[in-house]
Amino acid sequence: MMATVxxxxxxxxxxxxxxxxxxxxSDYAQQQLGDVVFVELPETGTSLNKxxxxxxxxxxxxxSELYSPISGEVSEAxxxxxxxxxxxxxxxxxxxxxxxxxxxxxxxxxxLMDETAYKGYIEGLD
Amino acid sequence: xxxxxxxxxxxxxxxEQLIFEQDNPGQTGVDYPDIPQAKNRLGGLDREGEIGLPxxxxxxxxxHYMRLSQKNYAxxxxxxxxxxxxxxxxxxxxxxxxxxxxxxxxxPLQPMQTTQGAMExxxxxxxxxxxxxxxxxxxxxxxxxxxGELCGxxxxxxxxxxxGYARTKVLVPESAHGTNPASAHLCGYSxxxxxxxxxxxxxxxxxxxxxxxxxxxxxxxxxxxxGLFENEILDIAKAVHDAGAYFYCDGxxxxxxxxxxxxxxxxxxxxxxxxxxxxxxxxGGGGPGSGPVVFSEAxxxxxxxxxxxxxxxxxxxxxxxxxxxGKPFGRMKSFHGQFGVFVRALSYMMxxxxxxxxxxxxxxxxxxxYLAVKLEGSLSRSYEGxxxxxxxxxxxxxxDTGVTTLDFAKALLDEGVHPMTMYFPLxxxxxxxxxxxxxxxxxxxxxxxxxxxxLTERAKGDNARYFEQAPRMTPRRRLDETAAARKPVLKxxxxxxxx
Numbered sequence: 001m002m003a004t005v006x007x008x009x010x011x012x013x014x015x016x017x018x019x020x021x022x023x024x025x026s027d028y029a030q031q032q033l034g035d036v037v038f039v040e041l042p043e044t045g046t047s048l049n050k051x052x053x054x055x056x057x058x059x060x061x062x063x064s065e066l067y068s069p070i071s072g073e074v075s076e077a078x079x080x081x082x083x084x085x086x087x088x089x090x091x092x093x094x095x096x097x098x099x100x101x102x103x104x105x106x107x108x109x110x111x112l113m114d115e116t117a118y119k120g121y122i123e124g125l126d
Numbered sequence: 127x128x129x130x131x132x133x134x135x136x137x138x139x140x141x142e143q144l145i146f147e148q149d150n151p152g153q154t155g156v157d158y159p160d161i162p163q164a165k166n167r168l169g170g171l172d173r174e175g176e177i178g179l180p181x182x183x184x185x186x187x188x189x190h191y192m193r194l195s196q197k198n199y200a201x202x203x204x205x206x207x208x209x210x211x212x213x214x215x216x217x218x219x220x221x222x223x224x225x226x227x228x229x230x231x232x233x234p235l236q237p238m239q240t241t242q243g244a245m246e247x248x249x250x251x252x253x254x255x256x257x258x259x260x261x262x263x264x265x266x267x268x269x270x271x272x273x274g275e276l277c278g279x280x281x282x283x284x285x286x287x288x289x290g291y292a293r294t295k296v297l298v299p300e301s302a303h304g305t306n307p308a309s310a311h312l313c314g315y316s317x318x319x320x321x322x323x324x325x326x327x328x329x330x331x332x333x334x335x336x337x338x339x340x341x342x343x344x345x346x347x348x349x350x351x352x353g354l355f356e357n358e359i360l361d362i363a364k365a366v367h368d369a370g371a372y373f374y375c376d377g378x379x380x381x382x383x384x385x386x387x388x389x390x391x392x393x394x395x396x397x398x399x400x401x402x403x404x405x406x407x408x409x410g411g412g413g414p415g416s417g418p419v420v421f422s423e424a425x426x427x428x429x430x431x432x433x434x435x436x437x438x439x440x441x442x443x444x445x446x447x448x449x450x451x452g453k454p455f456g457r458m459k460s461f462h463g464q465f466g467v468f469v470r471a472l473s474y475m476m477x478x479x480x481x482x483x484x485x486x487x488x489x490x491x492x493x494x495x496y497l498a499v500k501l502e503g504s505l506s507r508s509y510e511g512x513x514x515x516x517x518x519x520x521x522x523x524x525x526d527t528g529v530t531t532l533d534f535a536k537a538l539l540d541e542g543v544h545p546m547t548m549y550f551p552l553x554x555x556x557x558x559x560x561x562x563x564x565x566x567x568x569x570x571x572x573x574x575x576x577x578x579x580x581l582t583e584r585a586k587g588d589n590a591r592y593f594e595q596a597p598r599m600t601p602r603r604r605l606d607e608t609a610a611a612r613k614p615v616l617k618x619x620x621x622x623x624x625x
Contacts, residue, residue, distance in 0.1 A: 037611035060607045
């Protein structure tokens with residue numbers, strides 16, 4: 001079964017498979033950030049509400065926050081990013097994922113954009 | 127034909143090694159006598175190893191720092207239009223005053239009867255700041271702008287605790303200085319951001335929606351970091367006060383309105399003043415900064431110690447909370463604040479007078495608008511119309527040229543000027559924020575304009591490679607900022623010890 005991928009207006013993506021979600025920042029976001037040099041990830045077991053500040057990402061240009069696209073409990077953080085933050089630039093939608101979480105309310109996904117809607121959204125930003 | 131010098135030096139631009147790389151063990155600039163035999167009272171705390179200072183003679187040390195200083199760029203070398211930083215000329219009269227032996231040689235622990243003049247000076251400086259802002263009291267001790275923000279927020283917290291509940295949130299606009307949310311966090315508040323309207327000002331409707339019983343304070347910079355006056359400030363103040371919250375003003379841009387607008391008339395409860403910006407004292411490596419905070423009647427009881435009071439002809443420093451009037455929340459610094467900076471700021475205020483200070487604000491605004499008008503035909507201005515002391519452009523004018531804001535700024539280095547602020551504020555894309563200050567002459571503004579317009583034309587003329595390779599003529603070419611952040615070398619180690 002294909003995982004469902006959804007996007008937020010703040011350029012996070014969330015991919016849901018069953019009750020497990022993987023969260024990261026979009027390719028557009030990594031382009032805007034430039035070279036990422038540091039990430040601060042949430043601890044396993046952290047309970048997050050939709051919109052909560054979940055991680056911090058710093059690039060050469062700016063420091064910004066990643067807000068949790070949906071509610072749930074963090075089950076795993078991508079420790080590889082701490083040694084190699086460049087994964088976010090090289091593979092924002094793949095190996096550059098930030099954390100996995102157990103989803104508490106899948107209905108929240110309906111409030112997010114699918115890939116087509118998100119593409120339209122970022123085209124409107126340029 | 128060879129194109130490089132044999133040494134790698136380019137005229138007076140000397141390739142200078144680190145001072146540790148010039149170590150010649152045993153060389154020294156001072157001739158200490160032998161240490162006399164004395165009883166060791168260190169209680170076993172004797173140093174065991176070498177302290178590892180490099181050995182150099184006095185002329186070698188002098189040349190080293192002279193050569194480094196020749197690589198520097200400063201407001202004393204040329205135009206420095208770093209937006210939001212107010213890099214204005216530091217009048218030499220201020221320096222002369224600060225070097226008077228009676229002021230320069232004071233010790234903060236001297237008996238009060240021997241420091242009456244210094245306390246009178248602090249009191250005068252405080253009175254000027256209260257008068258210019260129409261606020262009843264000022265805390266002189268905060269060490270710089272962000273320290274002043276923390277001081278203001280701590281007074282807000284103390285006032286709310288006194289009323290029974292400190293609340294949990296501080297609201298800041300999207301265009302705020304990054305120090306605002308940082309100070310709020312440090313003071314134990316969570317931060318929520320207020321978006322801007324199309325015209326670059328705070329969205330009052332959203333602010334009103336967010337102003338609930340949990341909001342302790344709204345922090346606003348006015349003029350804001352887009353160089354725009356927040357013209358709904360009276361309505362903002364009313365909405366904030368109606369919600370039982372306090373109104374903080376980030377006074378970093380006070381230089382645009384000093385002598386013209388009194389923040390106390392706008393309903394502000396506290397505001398820090400960067401003496402190192404508005405009042406011309408040195409900063410940017412030449413500091414220290416100084417960030418006195420003015421307070422409204424509502425917050426006056428919570429002002430931190432120490433402060434100077436006048437009793438007849440004598441001055442007294444109120445040092446401890448028990449003997450203070452009101453309920454001071456504590457203290458911000460071990461001593462009395464940046465005294466040497468107070469001397470310079472007071473010298474500036476007294477030499478200009480109130481009419482001169484008003485002229486400062488007017489000329490700062492005039493100069494920024496001169497840049498705006500001369501450049502807006504070629505660059506893309508983020509907000510049209512009259513600006514205040516700084517003018518904001520974004521990178522739309524570079525669209526499809528292959529040149530970024532960063533490249534553009536690097537090319538300005540080759541022109542021999544310090545670039546404008548880049549990528550701040552965050553509310554526009556690829557920001558270029560220019561603040562010429564009132565101390566630039568028309569001649570120097572015209573030279574700067576010519577450089578910016580020339581580079582703009584070059585950028586639009588399919589010259590992306592020129593910009594990618596800039597700077598070419600600086601002591602170092604473009605540094606690898608990513609590698610510096612990802613793999614920083616924080617300490618020089620001798621080559622033999624390298625891993």
